[in-house]
């Protein structure tokens with residue numbers, strides 16, 4: 001008798017789907033027929049050499065880059081197209097703004113507003129978008145600053161904060177709009193080594209205490225191993241290999257993954 005496998009009704013539909021996504025800057029193709037999907041609540045690490053397209057992927061999700069071909073689907077809705085009276089149209093600014101509201105992003109270089117205090121940086125977006133009143137935004141902002149260990153720095157300007165503190169403000173700012181999906185792009189690579197841990201600890205807490213979907217681009221392979229449910233290794237805009245961190249880091253199948261990991265280790269990053 002053949003083995004009957006019941007359909008897995010628990011299988012969730014993906015929160016993010018890249019369908020044959022291509023991205024070119026002029027003549028240079030940086031994403032090439034890219035397909036992958038992410039489950040709700042999944043913690044994904046994106047690794048790969050410089051120029052492999054990792055930041056472009058996150059920027060696309062933030063609607064900061066458009067696709068050249070293919071489609072990105074978020075919660076079943078196309079990021080790049082709108083359908084009106086059965087017609088496919090390019091996404092309007094209003095559509096992009098709505099789609100963007102699911103995402104929060106933290107950048108390598110913090111990108112804080114230098115002339116605003118920590119709390120002003122955190123409250124700006126929720127007030128400007130009309131999501132919260134000033135008082136509500138401040139209450140939420142102070143809670144978030146407390147969560148990242150900066151309750152006492154609310155009134156400080158970025159110039160008076162350490163790199164690790166600035167990055168924690170940037171994380172609080174990304175959380176202020178209560179995103180479903182958090183995008184983290186090499187958030188520790190501009191930090192002095194002794195400040196890396198305080199930032200990674202905040203990310204570990206978010207990973208363990210929230211149901212946010214998280215996409216992390218990193219060269220911190222040791223952290224990626226602890227953080228990720230799944231690791232994607234990119235090269236030249238394609239996924240070379242993907243799998244659970246135990247497999248990718250301990251027993252990669254592809255020579256290219258092996259040689260990348262060797263180089264990263266040689267550069268002093270622990271695996």
Ligand SMILES: Nc1ncnc2c1ncn2[C@@H]1O[C@H](COP(=O)(O)OP(=O)(O)OP(=O)(O)O)[C@@H](O)[C@H]1O
Nearest residue numbers: 025026028030048049050051052053054055056057
């Ligand atoms: N706005 C742009 N105009 C032209 N080329 C770009 C632009 N943005 C990215 N690129 C190119 O696209 C490719 C992929 O860049 P991307 O920043 O996504 O790589 P990455 O994997 O994040 O690299 P790194 O590890 O150095 O951050 C690179 O060759 C880059 O030079």
Ligand SMILES: [Mg+2]
Nearest residue numbers: 054055056185
């Ligand atoms: Mg990058």
